[in-house]
Amino acid sequence: EPEVTQTPSHQVTQMGQEVILRCVPISNHLYFYWYRQILGQKVEFLVSFYNNEISEKSEIFDDQFSVERPDGSNFTLKIRSTKLEDSAMYFCASSEDGRGVYNEQFFGPGTRLTVL
Amino acid sequence: GESVGLHLPTLSVQEGDNSIINCAYSNSASDYFIWYKQESGKGPQFIIDIRSNMDKRQGQRVTVLLNKTVKHLSLQIAATQPGDSAVYFCAEARSNDYKLSFGAGTTVTVRA
Numbered sequence: 001e002p003e004v005t006q007t008p009s010h011q012v013t014q015m016g017q018e019v020i021l022r023c024v025p026i027s028n029h030l031y032f033y034w035y036r037q038i039l040g041q042k043v044e045f046l047v048s049f050y051n052n053e054i055s056e057k058s059e060i061f062d063d064q065f066s067v068e069r070p071d072g073s074n075f076t077l078k079i080r081s082t083k084l085e086d087s088a089m090y091f092c093a094s095s096e097d098g099r100g101v102y103n104e105q106f107f108g109p110g111t112r113l114t115v116l
Numbered sequence: 117g118e119s120v121g122l123h124l125p126t127l128s129v130q131e132g133d134n135s136i137i138n139c140a141y142s143n144s145a146s147d148y149f150i151w152y153k154q155e156s157g158k159g160p161q162f163i164i165d166i167r168s169n170m171d172k173r174q175g176q177r178v179t180v181l182l183n184k185t186v187k188h189l190s191l192q193i194a195a196t197q198p199g200d201s202a203v204y205f206c207a208e209a210r211s212n213d214y215k216l217s218f219g220a221g222t223t224v225t226v227r228a
Binding site: 004031033035041042043044045048055056058091093095103104105106107108109110 | 150152157158159160161162165205207213214215216217218219220221
């Protein structure tokens with residue numbers, strides 16, 4: 001069964017450093033997403049991406065965040081200057097092109113980001 | 117603000133019993149409601165969804181009920197098994213956008 005994969009599984013970084021979280025969505029999916037989950041809290045939407053551009057983003061997704069699809073398979077989330085409060089589990093998800101019909105989002109296993 | 121949430125943060129169930137997990141929502145514009153299961157160290161896993169023009173949908177051992185009058189969503193798990201131990205999230209979505217808005221989660225623990 002196809003699945004979303006993410007690397008690394010755990011990233012430790014110093015405050016102020018840049019991190020790039022990587023995701024490989026399911027190959028025939030066209031919509032990509034990033035969510036985060038602070039420990040013990042609910043999953044929060046960050047950004048959705050379609051046709052090489054951001055389709056929607058939340059208030060959390062400020063200028064420190066960016067997303068990119070550098071090639072035909074990878075989808076990345078970059079945090080330019082990490083803060084302590086960026087420590088969380090980051091989930092990538094993907095879905096088929098539904099064109100107005102809800103499509104199931106498949107989630108990856110997540111990357112745990114720890115900012116020291 | 118509008119949000120999706122769950123009534124209880126924890127639920128302890130005897131193996132073999134039925135589980136009922138509840139969720140209240142406030143966004144009447146939502147078109148779809150989804151239940152996700154999250155096991156420790158893993159990402160959310162889709163269980164079942166229901167559209168706003170339905171009030172009940174059944175899957176394998178699971179049933180989702182939607183009461184739009186009181187804006188209430190529930191997940192029923194029949195004959196709960198140890199593998200059902202996880203955190204369960206309800207989420208809402210609208211057909212005009214694709215983001216999911218998650219509730220706070222209910223931790224289900226199955227007692228042997």
